[in-house]
Amino acid sequence: MNDHVAVVDLGYGDAGKGRVVDALCESGQVTAVLRFNGGAQAAHNVITEDGRHHTFAQFGSGTLRGVPTHLTRFMVVDPLALAAEARALGNPFSLLTVDGDALLATPWHRAANQRRELARGDQRHGSCGMGVGETMAYALSHPDAPRIADTLSPRRLRARLSAVRDELGDCGVLLQDAVDAYTAFAATVRIVGSEHTDRLLAQGPCVFEGAQGVLLDEWRGWHPYTTWSTTTFDNVTALCPSFRRLGVVRTYTTRHGAGPFVTEAPELEPDLPEAHNGRDEWQGAFRIGHFDAVAHRYAIEVAGGVDALAITHLDAPERCPGLRICPSYRIDGRTWNRIVPGPVRDLAYQEQISDKLRRACPDALYRPDDWAAEIAEILGSPVFLESHGPRSGDNFAAQLAGKTPLTNG
Known part of the structure; x- marks a missing residue:
């Protein structure tokens, strides 16, 4: 890996950003993981090859690989929660730096x-x-x-x-x-100080780790069911002049908590159990649905595009014969295959989208033979990483015959 890489979830969160960041850090070439949004509410799961598991909140998901974490000025830092997380990790404070301007x-x-x-x-x-x-x-x-x-x-x-x-x-x-x-x-x-970010970027390749997902973005998500955080690549752009954009999706779409979810399909839940997600006292139920190509295409558009995809849970379709892809919606008797982005920071427009999505339903569902290839085709981006299981290591495979969009090689 020769370039800086930003990892962003193209859904409602929980797509597997932790596993992707861990995989990128496995090379031993990453200088640091830089967290660029959110705070202690993040929950990025990593399971190593030998079965060690940690749910990362504020520490970067490369910590188990010994990769340093830097919490940038865009983070909301909770020292009390961070101390508890550090204890679970063996207190790796030597790997941590925090921008003094973080809230x-x-x-x-x-x-x-x-x-x-x-x-x-x-x-x-x-x-x-x-x-x-x-x-x-x-x-x-x-x-x-x-x-x-x-x-x-x-x-x-x-x-x-x-x-x-x-x-x-x-x-x-x-x-x-x-x-x-x-x-x-x-x-x-x-x-x-803020100059520390520049020093890290000058030392070698860094991974920017995002929290939540683009469909929860404070300005681009379905208002008011959003997070107080910029979940697109915008914060990374403010920190780094040049980086590669990696978008993460599951083979099925999920949402933790309230808000519109067009492809929700509770009948899929028995075949798609969640080891690390469930009903939460605050967020509510963990919801599962068919792969929502319409919403994920919107996420890519408002995020400014992606250079490549990381597709996780590729083992799920085999376990779930009812799982499908939704390429378009049906609303008010018409087919709808593109959610048109509105003006930047127009929450009234985003609330109109929410109202419209509540009336929408899948227009057509189909099951592909090759899930990774089909998702790449319908989202218009090549696949860089694949995940076929919950653990790190060989669950991920670089695609494109060794020449990926995230390297100079």
């Missing part, structure tokens, strides 16, 4: 997030309940919102945490306890 998620953000979601009753948006969205929302209206660099100054940190508590309400955590925990974090983790 700091606190227990007050988390509690406010959970209260807001509970107040929606049966109109929940599918929040993970980790406070990421609340942290982003608070920062939009408060220029002095706490950031990671504030953990280096206990006095400034205390003032900014106090302001968060006073506005969002008490959550049972003592202010001084939070100050102590975050200053201990600052003494443990290497906090760096």
Whole structure:
């Protein structure tokens, strides 16, 4: 691997980004994994060849390969959740750097997030309940919102945490306890400036690891059932002048939580069990459906295109004879094979798409002989990686006779 690579999920999340990042890091050539959106709500599963399993949230999915992680300025960092994840990994803090400009998620953000979601009753948006969205929302209206660099100054940190508590309400955590925990974090983790990203990129190939999926993007997803995060390649573009775009899809489409899902097919669930996904207290049910070519084509379009695909769960069609591909929708008596992107940051338009998708149903379903080749054809991109099972290693295979779109070779 000679180029920087950005890994983005072309669905609603859970497509297998962790496995893809781990596979890219297996070469031993990756300088670092850079996380460029989201926060502690991410859940990227990696199972190594010898069966070791970890669900990555803030650490990069190359950690089990010894690849360093850098949390960029676009991350929402939760030091308390990160400490818990580090313990499960054997405390690999020497592999971690954090941009001081990254937002700091606190227990007050988390509690406010959970209260807001509970107040929606049966109109929940599918929040993970980790406070990421609340942290982003608070920062939009408060220029002095706490950031990671504030953990280096206990006095400034205390003032900014106090302001968060006073506005969002008490959550049972003592202010001084939070100050102590975050200053201990600052003494443990290497906090760096924005120039550190440039240094990493200059040292060698890096992998940008995204969280969630394009169909949940804060501006391009089906509003209001979205995340407070830019899940396209936009943040990577702001950090890196040149990189290769790798889009990840499953052989079947999934969605965790509420929101439109045209190809949902609960009858497929018995043949497609999920070892690491299920009903969640905050997100709700893990939903399964036929491969939604219409939605994935839209994701590629609004993300600015992809250079190649990583297709996971290629073992699923054999286990699930009822699984199909949906190339178009039927809505109001007409066939609909393209979701037309609206103006950038037009949430009213995105809500109109949501309303339309609620009335849509699959127009035609078919089952291909070669799933990888068919998905590549209908999405208009070559396949770079294939996954035929849950573990790393030889479940992935470089395609195109050794000459892939992600290398210079």
